[in-house]
Amino acid sequence: MIQRISRRTLLRGAAGVGIGLPLLEAMLPHSARGATATAARRILFVFQANGDQPSRRFIDAGETTFTFDEFLAPLEPYRKDLLLLNRLDRRYSKFAQNERADGHQQGGASLAPWKAGAGAFPIGGADRTVGYVLGPSADYAIGDRVLQANPSVPQRHLVFRVNTKENNIWDVSSHAGPVGQQNPVNPQTDPYNAYTSLFAADSKDPAVIAALSKRIAMKQSALDNALGEIGTLRGKLGTADQQRLDQHTQALRDIERSLSAASGSACNPQPFSGLKLNVYDDTNHADLGQMFFKISAWAFACDHTRSINFNWSGNTSNRVYTNLGLTDGHHDISHISDDDAFAKIRAIHKHLWQQSVTLHDLLKSTPDGPGGTLWDNTLVVHWNELGQGDIHSENDALVVLAGGAGGHFKMGRLLDFHNQRSFADMLVSCFQYMGFSDVMSFGDPLLNSGGPLPNLTA
């Protein structure tokens, strides 16, 4: 079953560091899924921070005649596969002050449209501390539905973030829930570790295969042992501790599925070659993003997961884009309302869009399903925690849906919702795209209109 990947190409990163990139076609279409008549649908969220300048998004805002202004211009080559959702409202101000964090924090949890809990941070609420949101994010909940329907898919979701290691209310966008519980999902921040945990070493050497199988047996035995112990402990503890152990149990089951996948099919891309990058060296920001994109494409192609949450940073990111000649942090700049500051914000977003669309190219070049590519079967959801940065607007959100997305959406259009529909409605549309048409609401009812966004589908 082990499929060799022999051909490689060398990709030059922005910093001139060579990163070996296997051609994904080597893995496909003869892998296990090659025989499937229709390819699975995938979803990938891509986050960039601090809001933008809504008045400079489009020169012409016609539904099909739209013209991008400068900072969105990198999207132009993909326009026929884009659905631009302009001016969605997050509606958090419908929550009482003690039920929501500030614009960045609550907006940074837009994928998890629930009220904020208490207890984690002394800034942001009104007269109490503010906590993480009290429910799951869409990347998690969609992944959960995928697993229920397809128990062989090993990973519920994957969560990646570039560079920053801290996990707080400003840095985490994925949440596991369940509803009523604060349970942030801390992301993978190291693409090398992500590779190691997703893909086993690829070899035909019987000794290597035997060693791998021994390691897997050792792990399975230990996980069984731990699951038994957790079960015994659980019965002796209170509710909060039980919830913690239930999460642990679920994590171990996730790893068991990964081990089965590692020992079963073998869809193993070559490891990254070349000089190993320091994953917390800020100058590697763009290259690290590219590496996570490749891992995302491999994980989709190998059907390790169907839901991915990628973040160029945490919300409120104060990264200094020295590569653009800037000296102040992104968030600091975003707080200033003059033309000079907005020009810098546009430059940052243009740079991030230039980086993000390389994901589109990667999906387009990765074979998937009969005669198609990953792009045909994937929905990329580009989002931000704010509308306009300087005033921290909770409305005026721009969401860019990109990809063939299995033909679910009628692409090539710009739709302006005039802040009459919500960000959560958009997430409902994502569930429906993934085949979960029973989902008519996601998150707190106050943030939903009831049903998906209108006029999106083909």
Next chain:
Amino acid sequence: MVVSSSRFLAQLGVWAALLALSACDAQSSSTTPTTPGAAGQTPDEVLASAACQMPAPGRAPLRRLSNAEYRNTLTDLLGDSPTTQALLAAATNSFPSETESLGFRNNADYLGVSTLVAQGYVDAAEQLLDSIATNTRLLSCTPTAGAEMDCARAFIGRFGKLAFRRPLTAEESTQYEALFQKSLTGYDFASAVRATAFAFLQSPKFLYRVEFGAAPSPAVSRPTAYEMANRLSYLFWQSMPDQALFDAAEQNQLTTPAQLEAQARRMLKDPKAARLLEYFDEWLGTDTLPSTFTRDATLYPNLDPNLPSLFQQETRTFVSDILSRPEGSLSELFTAPYTFANGALAEHYGLSGPAGAEFVKVDAPGRSGVLTQGMLLARDKTTRTSIVRRGLKIRLDVLCELVPAPPPNVNLTLDSESTASLTQRARLEQHRTSAACSGCHNLMDPVGVVFEGFDAVGRARSADERGLAVDTTSTIGNTRDANGPANSPAQLGQLLAQSEEVKSCYLTKSFRFFYGRDADPADACSVAQLAKSFKGTAYSLSELLVALTQTDAFQYLPARAAEAP
């Protein structure tokens, strides 16, 4: 599940600066009570109340090892050495940073095992198996053919006790022997040792601090002797018990307050007590300096590339010195006119004396304890100081106040061209003419301006980034009892040092970190015990650490629901 500090403080009658958004929008003079709340009680009054006549331990949640605790535990288990430390650093490199809560990364309510964390435990343990299987302290016998299980039993008993930090029960011994036997059937002895050690390291009894207590009464029980050994070792060393603690547990010598105090004093003298400096790192924010400190190279040329680490080392050495002396107090923490520096840091600060790599005590006129150390710089900007964020940090982390978020839809022109000839202070004063801003900024800015005599890399200065003379005259207001004129960090330090609000805040922070959870109303008696001890020892920082072993929260735990009659 998570209880807010404000509710707790209100319950205790301790005045907390609850700056409700509406109040923050208004002029702040009306928001500041000048006396403790109506329900205010002294620690003695709390302790005399009916609620404190029986042990009242509060919650005792299951505590997952923090990343630092995991590293320390395995370092001690394998035998501390530079090699072990390097091995653990590499093995735990993939662990995601813990979820932050209330300024710390060890809050039990937020320390779960997600899939990524569990994967990290699997990967880390695998990297440790060679060093376990070849460690003659852990595996001291050689198996003989046909009698492998004799040696296996010895290994399981020894390794299991270290991993679970208590002797295995008979049932557990049987369970792990069966696991060993199963591995031995498929593979060789060495492989079975590895597989068994690996299973121990995935066990919830290794990864969490599991406590059931001994002989529960309906409401309250005491930790077992080994559970108490763990409470002590994780408080002072952020790690597993040593042999002396195991011995004391074995002999049931960890019961009386005096026994606990004696252990506490012994443990504080051990070099492993340096690990509790993690508390100060996380509280003051120096832990993230190495990953977040960025300064514009044009404005701040020729900085030592290790500056963030030097700042971190400065605070650690400074605090260690205070902790080494019983009279080392909270006051000294905020007012010391000296610091610790090595040659590189002294040169950076412009202090004379220190040379070489070692940090030594040095007079630092104008400096004021941690207030002018790395803490000051943790929230500055890449190109300048931040009056607002420096003030905010004092409000949040030294006074334990709550500050609301900025209101939405405010046009911000603080740094625009039209204000280029003004100091940051003057620009902020313009800003505060807006009613929407003035409420909260009146809390932060007057505190922040006293630090303007120090630049964004911590050096004394008289002119700001634009060459304009800095003005540090200020009057601190809107605190419970730290109000008054202050024109320098040293004068602010004096105000903070005598403040009950600051002392109470320090207790709150210590409670959160060392007990791994936020205090809630059920902890009123324990907090009063700490407050009384703190005052009684003239606010000694090291004596407070000892006092943390003398509370109901430390000496008891609530009876587990399943075991209640």
